[in-house]
Structure formats: C-alpha cells, structure tokens
Amino acid sequence: MPSHPDFARRHAELVAEIRRHDRLYYEQSAPEISDADYDRLMRELEALEKAHPELVSPDSPTQRVAGQAREDLAKVEHRVPMVSIQNSMNPQETRAWHKFVADELGHDDFELFCEPKYDGLSCELVYEQGALKVASTRGDGYVGEDVTPNIRTLKSVPPKLSGLFPPRLEVRGEVYINKEDFAGLNRQLEEAGQKTFVNPRNTASGALRQLDPQVTAKRPLSAVWYAIVEADQLGLKTQAEVARALAEFGFVTSEALLRKAKIRVEVVRGADALVDLFENYKRHRHGLPFEIDGMVVKVNDLALQRQLGMRSRSPRFMLAAKFPPEEKETLCERIELQVGRTGAVTPVAILKPVKVGGVTVTHASLHNKDEIARLDIREGDSVVVQRAGDVIPQVLRVLKEKRPVFARPFEMPRLCPACKTELVHYEDEVVVRCPNALGCPPQSIYSLTHFTSRLAMNIEGLGEKRVELLLNAGLIRDCADIYEKLTLDNLAALERMGEKSAQALLDNINASREPRLSRFIYALGIRNVGESTASLIAVLVGTAEGFLKVTPEQLQQADGIGPVIAQSVMDFLAQERNVAMVRRLLAQVRPRAVESKPAADLKFAGMTFVFTGALE
Ligand SMILES: [Zn+2]
Missing domain, CATH: 2.40.50.140 (Nucleic acid-binding proteins)
Known part of the structure; x- marks a missing residue:
C-alpha cells in the first residue's frame, strides 16, 4: 500500500527531529527539549507507523528501546562473522532444504541436531586462558557492540571456564528474558508509573545494550549458549559434542533448559522425523518458561558442515524452521x-x-x-x-x-469519554486528542508531573508517585489545586507521609511561587512548546498578563517560532478553561516579569535568556 505523501513527509520529519534530539542528548549531553516533549514526538511517530506500517524502517527510532545509546558503545569486530540463518516458513520448505542437503552430500543418511530457536539477542563471548575477555552483540554480523561489563552481570555467564578448556574459546548464544520475569518487570514499571516494555526480545536487547551495567544488573536477563566458533579445529566432531563441551565449561545449554520440558534437544535422521519434531515443538512451545519462535536444525557432523559451506550469506548446513504467526x-x-x-x-x-x-x-x-x-x-x-x-x-x-445484519459502521465519538471535552484532530497528526490536558483525569498525572518537573515549576518531592498519591486521595485534581488545596493537616493525614515530610513538601511548594516567566509558560504543557520556545515567548510577552493577550503575529516575530507553534499557543489560549486555569494559578504564583525586547533583538535576547538560565 503506497503511503500518502503527507504521511511519508511527516514521518521523515519526525525521524530527523528525534535523531537530532538523540544526538543532543547522548552525544552532547545538551538536550533542547524535556523528556515529556521527546515522548510526545515518539508517540506521534509510533501512532503514524501503526497506521502506516509500510513507513517503518529498521533504523526508525521506534525500532530501538529508549535509553540505549548504541553510538556510545564501543565496536567489536567478530573474528568469524556471525552470519544469518536461512529460514523456512512451512514444512514444504523444510523438506526442500533437507533434499538440497542430501543432494549436495550424495545421500540422505545424515544426522540433524535440533534445538529451540530462542527469541532473544545473539551474542558472542571470547575467553582467553579460561577468563571472559570480551562480550559483544551480533550487530550487523561483522561488527557488534561491546557489552562486556553488562554481560558480566548475568548469572548464566561463567566469568571463568571450568574443566579442561582451550587457550582461546569463542562461544555464541542468546540473551533473553523469561516470560514470567518479563511480566514481573512490567508490573514493577507500571506501579512506578513508567512506560512498560512491549515484548521480551526488545526488553532483553534494551537491557543489555546499556552504557551503565547497573541498569543491566537490575533486569532479569537469562542466557543460553549453543555454538563454539570453529569447533572442529578444537578437535570436536559433532554438534552434540559441542553442546556437551559447553555444558562442561559451565555454560547453560538447551539440554539444561529443557530438562523438565516436553520439548527436547534431539538428533534425528530424515525429513519425516524432522517435520514430526517441528510439529512437536509447535505444539508444546507455550509450555516453556521462555519464548521460542521456531526450531534450529544443524547437520550434526562438523566435517559435513564444513563440506557444505556457505550459500551467499547463510551456511548451508543450518536451518531455522519458524513457527507461523x-x-x-x-x-x-x-x-x-x-x-x-x-x-x-x-x-x-x-x-x-x-x-x-x-x-x-x-x-x-x-x-x-x-x-x-x-x-x-x-x-x-x-x-x-x-x-x-x-x-x-x-x-x-x-x-x-x-457480520450481523444490524451492525453499523463505527463513528468516532465527538466527546472525550473521560471528561466530555470535545475532541480535536490536529492536521499534522493521525491520532485524535482530548485537548483538556489540565483537567482530564487520565491526563492529569502526566500534566501535573510535567507542571512540577525540574525544568518547569521545579517543586521537589512532587514527582510522579506523589502526584498519583495526591490524585488518588482526592486532594488535588489539577495544578492550581497544588497551591489552593494542600495543607499540613490533609497532607499529614496521608499514608506514608508524616508531619515532617508534609511540611517539607509545603515548603517546596511555597518556594515555587515566584518562578521565571519562561518556566511558568513551559509548565502549562502547551503542545509544541518546549523550554527554549517558552523562553522565547517569555521575552516576547514580558509578563503573564502579556502572555494571556499574545497574538499570532506577535509570536511569529521571534526567530524559532513558526506558524505551527503559534497555532498551538493560540489553540491553548482559545480554550476558556485553560485561561481560567492560568488565572487561578496567577492568584497563587507570581511569575517574574521579563524585560520585553523589540522584535529585532529577539534572536539575541532569546539566546541570552537561555544562557543566564544555564548559569543559575
Ligand atoms: Zn478528556
């Protein structure tokens, strides 16, 4: 399905914008926008890609997990490339592969070593004199990322080999996360009010590719090891021997993982036995504590493996028989x-x-x-x-x-199901939004946390968990309530909040009553208005009253404020309830006035403003 050119253009814009912010954040440690604004860009991109899956490319920012910084991880070249495996999608293709191998070898009396195909992240470990030296991800097969300190936090990776081992050993396997551990991790994240992970594979990948091994250590990662590079040159004869050797060195292998399962590591002969075993894997896959997405088949004899060699980029002796969706x-x-x-x-x-x-x-x-x-x-x-x-x-x-006779086409309701506000559809987005960010219950945690955040009103001790606690207790419903409704009595009466911390919180709230105007504007969470834009607007309008009366023409005088941002600001101010909220806030807080600059000086003024902010 071809994409509408507008969607493709917006997609390209979003990808470029997110990449730019990634660079600012990871490489220059100088973010221009808040995490919340970054999230907004990502969510729009996700929504766009969901509606137009043909726009998704492997290098889209949605295809990686936020928080990982691949550019920052050192590169490791694989001595022997980690090639891709040929897939078969159905029994016919599996039989065709078997026939191909039989034709190459001149007979069909060869053994096949079969084990699960794990749905994880492929990795390589290099041991020298029995000690783990380097661990790397597969990367593009030739060059991967150095994850040595991260891998060391995994219990299933021996830091030292046991038994008799060669002076140098290169081992390959997969890092994954158990289904139960994945569910538990998501429960934890959900309770902490953080974004949950989509699937176990992405979670494992994101957890391993961290700059900080402490983060990896907190994730419940497992690993299984199934290959030794150039095992025949170490004197091993078959794939089954490789698995035994790995177990002796102290690695977790498929054999150990499947000890109590209905799926087994098996050596079979012939296409019929192969397809039967695959059907058995398919039948019992969900009984396993981890996700598998097929069965990996290797010609058991390592000498035959070498004889079969490579076809383009995949080895001929190996097949991944995949489960159908x-x-x-x-x-x-x-x-x-x-x-x-x-x-x-x-x-x-x-x-x-x-x-x-x-x-x-x-x-x-x-x-x-x-x-x-x-x-x-x-x-x-x-x-x-x-x-x-x-x-x-x-x-x-x-x-x-x-279809039932009376089924009617679905019509999008006009009103928000949570707060009955009229929904809006911004031209540059696929999704429909409830614009009542400050008063719509599902949005409250988000807008309140943004309001209190460090770069906005900077109210210490009023993070996501606290905000949720206050919302659930019915003490606050919107940001003005923070100043209007909270007292020592009602705070101290809360669970897990003594009089001392209640007083500390009130002190912090009071300390935020004279914010810089730019912070106040930023705190309102206006769509498309990040911190630097808020600074520009503050210089333009001078005072909070000036902000309430700002015109689109006035806004667009500033370099860096285009028609889209100007429209967002006007949309916000056009909503009576937003203006009412600002007025309620202004009865409680007094944003510091900024010396208004004529339009000609604005670019310079904006920069100066940001600069003084940084010195504070
Ligand atoms: Zn709503």
Missing part, C-alpha cells in the same frame, strides 16, 4: 475509546476472550479512525486476531460474511 477467530463485542496520558484517544476493540499464542487476548488497539476504516470493523463483527512474535495482539481482518 498464530491466528484465532473471536468476536469484537464493542469498540471503546481509551485516553492516554498525553491525551491521545485510541479506539480499542473489546474482544470475547480468546487464547492466542498461549496468552488470553481480551482487547486489541485499533490505533485510529483510518485503521478502523481500513479494517471496516464494527461492533458485533467476527474478527481474526493475530499475535506474531510481539506480545501485542492485533486485529488482522474482519469476517464480513459473519
């Missing part, structure tokens, strides 16, 4: 709207519970109204749900022949 039919009972923390309103199909890929699926995101139109999904429809590799299920298609 799992699909199930179920009922779309209704379509609901969910309001995200940033106001994005997402339609969600509420499904009759169905087991797909070992997990009970109860709902699937429909992303936006374009996707609903593409699927033509209606309440009451029978749908096919897929869960492929990823943990997040999706509606693949609608079974229109089963």
Whole structure:
C-alpha cells in the first residue's frame, strides 16, 4: 500500500527531529527539549507507523528501546562473522532444504541436531586462558557492540571456564528474558508509573545494550549458549559434542533448559522425523518458561558442515524452521475509546476472550479512525486476531460474511469519554486528542508531573508517585489545586507521609511561587512548546498578563517560532478553561516579569535568556 505523501513527509520529519534530539542528548549531553516533549514526538511517530506500517524502517527510532545509546558503545569486530540463518516458513520448505542437503552430500543418511530457536539477542563471548575477555552483540554480523561489563552481570555467564578448556574459546548464544520475569518487570514499571516494555526480545536487547551495567544488573536477563566458533579445529566432531563441551565449561545449554520440558534437544535422521519434531515443538512451545519462535536444525557432523559451506550469506548446513504467526477467530463485542496520558484517544476493540499464542487476548488497539476504516470493523463483527512474535495482539481482518445484519459502521465519538471535552484532530497528526490536558483525569498525572518537573515549576518531592498519591486521595485534581488545596493537616493525614515530610513538601511548594516567566509558560504543557520556545515567548510577552493577550503575529516575530507553534499557543489560549486555569494559578504564583525586547533583538535576547538560565 503506497503511503500518502503527507504521511511519508511527516514521518521523515519526525525521524530527523528525534535523531537530532538523540544526538543532543547522548552525544552532547545538551538536550533542547524535556523528556515529556521527546515522548510526545515518539508517540506521534509510533501512532503514524501503526497506521502506516509500510513507513517503518529498521533504523526508525521506534525500532530501538529508549535509553540505549548504541553510538556510545564501543565496536567489536567478530573474528568469524556471525552470519544469518536461512529460514523456512512451512514444512514444504523444510523438506526442500533437507533434499538440497542430501543432494549436495550424495545421500540422505545424515544426522540433524535440533534445538529451540530462542527469541532473544545473539551474542558472542571470547575467553582467553579460561577468563571472559570480551562480550559483544551480533550487530550487523561483522561488527557488534561491546557489552562486556553488562554481560558480566548475568548469572548464566561463567566469568571463568571450568574443566579442561582451550587457550582461546569463542562461544555464541542468546540473551533473553523469561516470560514470567518479563511480566514481573512490567508490573514493577507500571506501579512506578513508567512506560512498560512491549515484548521480551526488545526488553532483553534494551537491557543489555546499556552504557551503565547497573541498569543491566537490575533486569532479569537469562542466557543460553549453543555454538563454539570453529569447533572442529578444537578437535570436536559433532554438534552434540559441542553442546556437551559447553555444558562442561559451565555454560547453560538447551539440554539444561529443557530438562523438565516436553520439548527436547534431539538428533534425528530424515525429513519425516524432522517435520514430526517441528510439529512437536509447535505444539508444546507455550509450555516453556521462555519464548521460542521456531526450531534450529544443524547437520550434526562438523566435517559435513564444513563440506557444505556457505550459500551467499547463510551456511548451508543450518536451518531455522519458524513457527507461523498464530491466528484465532473471536468476536469484537464493542469498540471503546481509551485516553492516554498525553491525551491521545485510541479506539480499542473489546474482544470475547480468546487464547492466542498461549496468552488470553481480551482487547486489541485499533490505533485510529483510518485503521478502523481500513479494517471496516464494527461492533458485533467476527474478527481474526493475530499475535506474531510481539506480545501485542492485533486485529488482522474482519469476517464480513459473519457480520450481523444490524451492525453499523463505527463513528468516532465527538466527546472525550473521560471528561466530555470535545475532541480535536490536529492536521499534522493521525491520532485524535482530548485537548483538556489540565483537567482530564487520565491526563492529569502526566500534566501535573510535567507542571512540577525540574525544568518547569521545579517543586521537589512532587514527582510522579506523589502526584498519583495526591490524585488518588482526592486532594488535588489539577495544578492550581497544588497551591489552593494542600495543607499540613490533609497532607499529614496521608499514608506514608508524616508531619515532617508534609511540611517539607509545603515548603517546596511555597518556594515555587515566584518562578521565571519562561518556566511558568513551559509548565502549562502547551503542545509544541518546549523550554527554549517558552523562553522565547517569555521575552516576547514580558509578563503573564502579556502572555494571556499574545497574538499570532506577535509570536511569529521571534526567530524559532513558526506558524505551527503559534497555532498551538493560540489553540491553548482559545480554550476558556485553560485561561481560567492560568488565572487561578496567577492568584497563587507570581511569575517574574521579563524585560520585553523589540522584535529585532529577539534572536539575541532569546539566546541570552537561555544562557543566564544555564548559569543559575
Ligand atoms: Zn478528556
């Protein structure tokens, strides 16, 4: 499906913008925008890519986990390249591969060593004189990333080899995360109010590729090891011997992992036995404590492996027989709207519970109204749900022949389901938003945390957890409440909050009552207005009253404020409830006036302003 040129253009813009901020953050340690603004860019990109999957490229910022800095990790060249494996997607292809190998060897009486294909991150370990020297990721197969200190935090990697070992040993395997550990980690993140991970593979990858090994150490990573580079030159004869040697050196192997499982490491002969074993893997895969996405098959005899050699970039002696994505039919009972923390309103199909890929699926995101139109999904429809590799299920298609006579096309409601505010659809976005950032309950935690954050009102002791506590206790509902409603009595009465910390919090709140005007404007969380833009606006308007009366023409006098930002500011001020909120705040806090500069000096003035800010 070709993309509409506007979407492709916006996609390219977002990718370039996010990359620029990545560089500023990671390479120059000089971020221009807050984390919240960065999140907003990422979310827009994610929404765009969900609606237009053809725009996703492997180097899109969405394809990596936030917080990893690959450019900063040292590079490691693999002495022997870590090649890719040829895939087979069905039994016919598996049989064709077997026949090909038999033809090459001139007979079909050869052994095949079979073990699970782990859904993790491929890594290589180099040992010298029995001690771990270097650990690296696969990278592009030729050059990977140095993750030695991170790998050392894994219990399943021996720092020293046991038994008899060669002077130099290169071992390959996979770092992954158990399903239960993944769920537990996400529960923790959810409770801490942080973003959860999408699937175990990305989680393992993100956790391992950290600059700070302490972060890796906190993630419940596991590893399994299945190959020795040039094992035949160490005197080993078969793949089965390689596995035994690895176990003797002290590595976790498939054999050990599968000790109690219905899936086994096996050596088989012939295409029929191979396909039978694959079917068995497929049947029992969900009983394993970790995700596997197929079965890896290697010709067992290492001499035959060498004889078969390479075909283009993959070895001929090896095959990854992959499981097909799992699909199930179920009922779309209704379509609901969910309001995200940033106001994005997402339609969600509420499904009759169905087991797909070992997990009970109860709902699937429909992303936006374009996707609903593409699927033509209606309440009451029978749908096919897929869960492929990823943990997040999706509606693949609608079974229109089963559609109830009275099923009506879904219409996006006009009002926010959480606060009844009229929804808006900004031209540059795919998603629909609830603009009531300051008063819509699902958005409150986000906007309040932004309001109190270090670069905004800078109220220490009022982070995400505290904000949530105060919201749940009903003490505050919006940012003005922080100044209007909190008292020593009602704070001290809260659980986990003594009189002392209540007083400390009140002191911090009071200390924030005379913010710089730029911080005050930034704290309002206006769409597209980051810190540096807020500084420019502050210089333009001089006072908070001036801000309430600002015009689009006035805004666009400043270098760095284009029509999009100007429109965002005007949209914000056009909402009566936003102005009312600012007025309530101004009864409590007195932003410091800024000396207003004529337009000609604005570029310079803006820079000076930012500079003094940095010295503070
Ligand atoms: Zn709302």
